Every structure is written in C-alpha cells, then in structure tokens.
Amino acid sequence: MTQQVNPQEGAAVKAADRAHVFHSWSAQDVIDPLAVAGAEGSYFWDFEGNRYLDFTSGLVFTNIGYQHPKVVAAIQEQAAQLVTFAPAFAVAPRSEAARLVAERTPGDLDKIFFTNGGAEAVENAVRLARVHTGRPKVLSAYRSYHGSTSAAIHLTGDPRRWANDTGAAGVVHFWGPFLYRSPFYAESEEQECERALKHLDDTIRYEGPATIAAIILETIPGGSGIMPPPPGYLAGVRELCDKYGIVFILDEVMAGFGRTGTWFAADLYDARPDLMTFAKGVNSGYVPLGGVAISAEIAETFAQRPFPGGLTYSGHPLACAAAVATINVMAEEKIVENAAHLGEQVLGPGLRALAEDHPSVGDVRGTGVFWCVELVRDRETREPLVPYNATGKANAPMAAFGAAAKKHGLWPFLNMNRTHVVPPCTLTESEAQEGLAALDKALTVADEFVAG
Known part of the structure; x- marks a missing residue:
C-alpha cells in the first residue's frame, strides 16, 4: 500500500472527527486522536508521513496484521x-x-x-x-x-x-x-x-x-x-x-x-x-x-x-x-507457530534484557505476542511508576514514556503503570527487534522518574 503525504486531507479528517465523533472512555475535549491515512502488516501511518510500528494490534485484535x-x-x-x-x-x-x-x-x-x-x-x-x-x-x-x-x-x-x-x-x-x-x-x-x-x-x-x-x-x-x-x-x-x-x-x-x-x-x-x-x-x-x-x-x-x-x-x-x-x-501461514516462536526466542528474551538495563522495569511477564512490562518507581517496594488509575499530572511519567516511544516510531499500548507488548502475530523478527530498540530508548525516559 502506497504511503502518501497529504496534510490537508489529514486536517479535514481530524476536523470532522472533532466536530462529530464521540469517542469511548474519553473526556472529549482532552483527547487528540491521530488521523490515520493507512495501514499494512504491522505498521500504520498518518497524513504527515509518520509511520508507526503498532505494538497494540489496534485494541489487541489485528492478529494477522492490517490489510491481509x-x-x-x-x-x-x-x-x-x-x-x-x-x-x-x-x-x-x-x-x-x-x-x-x-x-x-x-x-x-x-x-x-x-x-x-x-x-x-x-x-x-x-x-x-x-x-x-x-x-x-x-x-x-x-x-x-x-x-x-x-x-x-x-x-x-x-x-x-x-x-x-x-x-x-x-x-x-x-x-x-x-x-x-x-x-x-x-x-x-x-x-x-x-x-x-x-x-x-x-x-x-x-x-x-x-x-x-x-x-x-x-x-x-x-x-x-x-x-x-x-x-x-x-x-x-x-x-x-x-x-x-x-x-x-x-x-x-x-x-x-x-x-x-x-x-x-x-x-x-x-x-x-x-x-x-x-x-x-x-x-x-x-x-x-x-x-x-x-x-x-x-x-x-x-x-x-x-x-x-x-x-x-x-x-x-x-x-x-x-x-x-x-x-x-x-x-x-503458521501464524500461531510464529507467535510462539517470537515469544520464546525474541520478545521474551528481549524484554527480560531490557529489564536488566532499566531500573524502571519492575516485572516482565507473558507468552507468545502477549506481554506486559510493569513500570515502577522503586523495584524493592514495587511502587508503580504512576498511582493506580492515575489521570492528568499524576500520569505524567507514563505520558512521557508514551511520547518517547512514538517519537522513535513505536505506537505503545499504555494502561496505568504498564506498557503491553501486543503486536500482530504476524510480526517478523526484524520488526520485533525494531520495536524492542524503540522501547529501549523510551524506557530511558521512564528511568528518569525512578526514586533515588
């Protein structure tokens, strides 16, 4: 699928959304939804030409990726x-x-x-x-x-x-x-x-x-x-x-x-x-x-x-x-087997290696392409990086982490003090490594909020 840059069309899509679409689980005047121009496989992109590796699978549903x-x-x-x-x-x-x-x-x-x-x-x-x-x-x-x-x-x-x-x-x-x-x-x-x-x-x-x-x-x-x-x-x-x-x-x-x-x-x-x-x-x-x-x-x-x-x-x-x-x-296409392989050989080991390098990572758990990285202020006490169900300023550390991930081309799944690694089951090893590298960079931002 051809990725085309068209900021004017993106602005029109965004304006119509803000005028008429009522979004779920959101305070309507606070959100800033991205206008998406297209998607294919493990990636989607906006009208400005920015492409993101999707580590959310939409809402954990595009198991075979986009546009198969x-x-x-x-x-x-x-x-x-x-x-x-x-x-x-x-x-x-x-x-x-x-x-x-x-x-x-x-x-x-x-x-x-x-x-x-x-x-x-x-x-x-x-x-x-x-x-x-x-x-x-x-x-x-x-x-x-x-x-x-x-x-x-x-x-x-x-x-x-x-x-x-x-x-x-x-x-x-x-x-x-x-x-x-x-x-x-x-x-x-x-x-x-x-x-x-x-x-x-x-x-x-x-x-x-x-x-x-x-x-x-x-x-x-x-x-x-x-x-x-x-x-x-x-x-x-x-x-x-x-x-x-x-x-x-x-x-x-x-x-x-x-x-x-x-x-x-x-x-x-x-x-x-x-x-x-x-x-x-x-x-x-x-x-x-x-x-x-x-x-x-x-x-x-x-x-x-x-x-x-x-x-x-x-x-x-x-x-x-x-x-x-x-x-x-x-x-x-042996997609289930691919998910198992990624979990055992790439994502699991890769995420555990990130945990060794970043003090903000309190726990890594999961299987297949279904992983959670729990972020903390203190590994010993396991105090979460942000309070339970935090919003606004209290959620600033997770917001900063998420912004850093996007800056490096990764769209993260954020929930409370966690980032979930839930890419499509069709993810390739090279795409997995790309995502892990972006997470590595974003976690340096989370590390700044670690106690002491």
Missing part, C-alpha cells in the same frame, strides 16, 4: 455473492466459520453462538449459564475486563466499572492469582495458587453455592496486566465448579486465536471450560464478530427449550467470511 490480502479478498467476494442475511437461515460462511472455530476449541465446545463482539459474547455466556443452572449469581475476578455492556461491565474488575456500577444483583468479585502483587502474601507460585483457590472456595461457600450460576475468568487476564495464572490454578477452578455444579466460563476475547502462541490460551493450561467467549482475533477485527462456544451439556438444555436471546447481525456473512479466511490463513 486473502482476508480482504474474502470480504470482497462475499459482498459480491451475499452481503447480508438474517441469522435464522443457514448460510455458507456462517456454517463454515462455526465449524472452523469448533474444530479448535477445547473439549466438546462444538456449538457456536455468534455475536458482534466480545462484550455481547460475555452477555450471552452469562445468560446461557443462568438459564442452564437456574441460579442468579456470577463470580468474576478483580483485575479483569469483560466488556462495557450491562452485565459485562458489572463483571469487569477494573476502574472502568466504577462509573457504571449500579450495584447490579448477581455479581460477586474475588481476587485471582497474581504473584507480583499478591493479595495473599504468597512467596511462590505454588503458594499463590493454593491460597487463591482457597479464597475462591471460601467466597463460593459464603455466597452460597446453590446461588452461583457461573465463574468467569479471562484465561490470561489481558487489559488489566497480562497475568498468566500459576500452574494448577485453572484446573483447581474447574474442580471447584464441578464440586458445586457451577458453570465455568473462560473469556478468550483477547487471548484467543494465536496471541499466546496457541489457538487459545486454554491450550496452555489444559483448561476445560463449559463456555468460552471469543472475538477480536477470530477475524482480526476486519468486520465485527464475536461468539460463545458452548459445551454439549449446556447446548442440550436448549434442545427443546428456546434460548432467550438473539442478535439481528448474529453470524453476519461478511464477518464470518472474514473469520473463515483468517483462520485458514493462520493455519496455512
């Missing part, structure tokens, strides 16, 4: 053949997308309910669990994000919930494991796992097992800090769910479709959920799509009983055609 020609062609071909059709009918791209997803999901998650995105997937997974069990409550973790629709935002365990929290009945939060900032005073992964599972068991017993429909967890929590669970934790949650007759929901919206170096993060832990939500990487966000993968037991509940839910655009032909092409491309 085979997926673009599939969307064009489907638009020419059958651009849309109601969800009550059987149409080829919907059927094939469901088959390809079910082929890759763990266990017997062989029925697929399509949604328009991840939040709707969570909404419907919760509804499936509540109707299946006849119970009202759902347990979810602090340090989590499940979407911004009504049930999903109440399940969310980060500050985005606060302004939307109406004290909705039926949602109970608990602490998941996170050894670096352990709520259980653990000193090892084994202790963290054991104590986190006891805490969850206690929560279940005090809430009343017969009132709990589901436990929902991000397999690897993403937006809240990319925190891989300790060995044995997800298996332990599975055992608790079996013990109390609770539905186990895994949220793979961010972690799924290659990002962790496996088709799903659940594959890393041999986890067996009853329901699994997905979106984002299923078609790299080329057309909005999400869904719920459903076990045989829960599907049987609705064999003769109607499921009380539906969406006008469930399994939209264009979105499903994009999913079919994306999944096939990922298999043919």
